[in-house]
Amino acid sequence: MLVPEEHPPALREVTSDVTSDVQRRGRRLRVGAWKVAGDLPASFRYAAQGLAYGFASQRNFRIHVFTGAVVFGMGLWLRLAADRLAVLVLTVAAVLVLELLNTATEAVVDLAIGRQFHPLARIAKDCAAAAVLVAALSSLLIALLLLVPPLLIRLGV
């Protein structure tokens, strides 16, 4: 069978010109940045390392993963509609994302300042932790609003 080429040769040339132009401009914008991940699989590998580090080192992250799994499992058990399940997924993901950013903030602050106390370091860490707390409390509220009514019906209360 004849498989058509994705782009004819002339279009391929134009496409590769545009691509290399974008890459050149991208490199100019990243002056001073340290590029370690050479390709897309490497980027995913480093992201997976961050996830593994968060899970291994942060007790709160593990608690959020466990709680999120329980909440999502309950949503499935209670046969919540897809849009309600999607809201649960979003809220759990928001907490996990903020927990990872909190961990990154702590690492950057410790890297910048070392083992010294500084009021700005305290503000950075306290605010990052507060962001997680706000997200966790609002996710809890959303989970209660979505799960409790069908749970009461299921239990016949």
Ligand SMILES: Nc1ncnc2c1ncn2[C@@H]1O[C@H](COP(=O)(O)OP(=O)(O)OP(=O)(O)O)[C@@H](O)[C@H]1O
């Ligand atoms: N270099 C610093 N200068 C001033 N205050 C700091 C400094 N490092 C930590 N703190 C204070 O100690 C608190 C705890 O910091 P720490 O780095 O131990 O975070 P943590 O307990 O691991 O936080 P989390 O539980 O969110 O992971 C911070 O929220 C901040 O108030």
